[in-house]
Amino acid sequence: MVIEVELHTQGLLFDRRPADVIVAVDVSERQHAERELRRRSQDLARSNADLEQFASVAAHDLQEPLRMIDGHLHVILNNHSQGLGPRARQHLAFVVDAAARLRDMVRGVLVYARVPAHAAAFAPVDSAAAAWEALGFLRHAVDQSGASVSIVDLPKVNADFNQLRQLFQNLIGNAIKFAGGARPEVALRAEPWTDGCWRFTVSDQGIGIPAHQRERVFGLFQRLDNQIDGCGIGLATCRRIVERHGGRIWIEDGDHGTTVTFTLPGPTVVAKQAHAAESGGDYRA
Ligand SMILES: Nc1ncnc2c1ncn2[C@@H]1O[C@H](COP(=O)(O)OP(=O)(O)O)[C@@H](O)[C@H]1O
Ligand SMILES: [Mg+2]
Numbered sequence: 001m002v003i004e005v006e007l008h009t010q011g012l013l014f015d016r017r018p019a020d021v022i023v024a025v026d027v028s029e030r031q032h033a034e035r036e037l038r039r040r041s042q043d044l045a046r047s048n049a050d051l052e053q054f055a056s057v058a059a060h061d062l063q064e065p066l067r068m069i070d071g072h073l074h075v076i077l078n079n080h081s082q083g084l085g086p087r088a089r090q091h092l093a094f095v096v097d098a099a100a101r102l103r104d105m106v107r108g109v110l111v112y113a114r115v116p117a118h119a120a121a122f123a124p125v126d127s128a129a130a131a132w133e134a135l136g137f138l139r140h141a142v143d144q145s146g147a148s149v150s151i152v153d154l155p156k157v158n159a160d161f162n163q164l165r166q167l168f169q170n171l172i173g174n175a176i177k178f179a180g181g182a183r184p185e186v187a188l189r190a191e192p193w194t195d196g197c198w199r200f201t202v203s204d205q206g207i208g209i210p211a212h213q214r215e216r217v218f219g220l221f222q223r224l225d226n227q228i229d230g231c232g233i234g235l236a237t238c239r240r241i242v243e244r245h246g247g248r249i250w251i252e253d254g255d256h257g258t259t260v261t262f263t264l265p266g267p268t269v270v271a272k273q274a275h276a277a278e279s280g281g282d283y284r285a
Contacts, residue, residue, distance in 0.1 A: 002028075003026055003028050004026070004027050004028045004031045005024045005025060005026055005027060005028075006024070006025045006027045007022060007023070007024055007025075008022070008023045008025070009021065009022050009023075010023075052113050052114075052116060052117065055109055055110075055112070055113035056110065056113040056114055056117065058109075059106050059107075059109040059110040059113060060110065062106045063103075063106055063110075066099065066102060066103055066106060069099050070099055070103065073092075073095060073096055073099060076092065077092065077096070101231070104231055105231045105233070108231045108233035108234075108237070109233060111166070111233070111237055112220070112233050112236060112237045112240065115163065115237060115240040115241055115244060116240075116244060119160055119163065119244065120160045120161070120162065120163075121160070122158045122159055122160055122245065123158070123159075123160075123161075124156050124157070124158055124267035125156065125157060125158075125159050125161045125164065126154075126156055127154040127155060127156070127157050127159070127164060127190065127198075127200070127264075128151060128153075128154035129161075130159075130161055130164040130165040130167075130168055131151050131154055131165075131168045131172075131188055132151065133165045134165050134166075134168035134169035134172055135149060135151075135168075135172065137165075137169050138169060138172055138173055138176065141173060141176045141177070142176065145176050145179065145183065145184050146183050146184075147175075147176045147179070147183065147184035147185070147186060148183070148184070148185050148186070149172060149184075149186040149187075149188070150186070150187045150188065151188045152187070152188065152189055153189070153190065154188065154189075154190050154200075155190055155192075155198050155266060156266065156267050157198055157264045157265065157266055157267065158245075158264070158265045158266060158267055159245055159264060159265075160244075160245070163241045163244070163245075164241075164264075166237065166241060167238050167241045167242065167262070168188070168202070170234040170235065170237060170238050171202040171238060171260050172186055172188070172202060173234065174204075174234060174235070174258075174260075175202060175203075175204035175206060175258070176204075177228060177229070177230065178204070178206045178207050178225075178228065178258070179204065179205070179206040179207070180206050180207040182205065182206070184204060184205075184206065185204065185205050186202065186203070186204050187201075187202075187203045187204075188200070188201070188202055189201050189203075192266075193263050196265060196266045196268040197247065197263050197264060197265050197266060198263065198264055198265075198266050199261060199262075199263050200261065200262050200263070200264065201252070201259050201260070201261050202259070202260045203257060203258070203259040203260075204257045204258050204259075205256065205257040206257050206258060207225075207258075208254075208255075208256065208257055208258055209224065209251055209258050210224075211253065214250070214251040215250075215251075217235050217251070218235045218236055218238075218239045218249070219232075219236060220232065220233060220236045221233065221236075222235075222236075235260075238260075238262070242262045242263070242264070245264050245265065246264075246265055247262055247263040247264045247265070248262065248263050249261065249262035249263075250262075
């Protein structure tokens with residue numbers, strides 16, 4: 001049997017004569033545990049990469065037959081539906097609806113799978129600009145619902161601009177969609193957090209999420225209400241984006257509406273990271 005030991009020596013006087021104390025610590029178990037941990041994290045990284053590639057390829061290849069279905073459905077609708085009876089037309093409407101849902105799901109999975117692959121380098125970006133651009137993408141939903149969205153004093157952060165815009169778009173989109181019939185009121189705020197990070201909140205006064213579901217909704221395809229349109233990929237994508245930036249995202253406790261909170265590193269973290277890289281040190285936000 002091989003034992004791995006760490007030796008520590010210390011010089012001292014013993015009976016007024018110089019002596020060495022040598023302590024041998026058996027570190028076999030610790031070394032074994034460290035090797036096992038390294039092996040497991042390599043396995044995990046490999047299977048994550050396989051999964052990403054699988055999801056991306058599958059979603060991409062599914063788009064081609066979907067385009068065919070869509071195209072032919074529209075030919076039937078535009079050129080041949082007059083000859084169909086009311087029941088056949090109703091069935092056709094169901095197929096059109098299902099095809100549109102499937103298209104949204106495939107697009108959503110593609111966006112989710114490509115969060116790491118389509119990543120740009122992080123840079124200091126204006127998070128207010130990302131939020132305004134997200135609002136531009138949501139103009140139709142904002143106009144239709146009459147939503148009021150307030151964006152107050154958002155800071156510069158160290159981020160990938162497009163992913164930050166996607167994050168705001170998903171969260172503001174949810175706040176508008178789950179307003180429960182009332183005029184949506186959405187507020188985006190940020191305040192300084194620890195270690196040069198910022199803490200953002202996106203709050204609404206809508207239908208809320210029960211306390212015991214607040215973690216579940218971040219899972220892929222997890223939805224609480226099937227009457228409202230959606231695929232259940234939005235919050236899972238948000239979590240992936242925030243975690244890629246070294247932050248955390250969660251739903252705040254509260255009795256009214258929903259407040260989603262996430263953290264992101266500020267530009268000072270970049271400066272510290274750059275300084276640490278130059279001096280060969282390590283810096284963690
Ligand atoms: N702001 C919100 N208010 C109430 N419920 C929400 C809110 N955001 C998310 N949810 C719940 O979490 C689920 C998952 O959200 P998401 O992943 O964005 O999927 P989708 O929007 O496609 O339903 C939603 O279906 C909804 O039940
Ligand atoms: Mg959503």
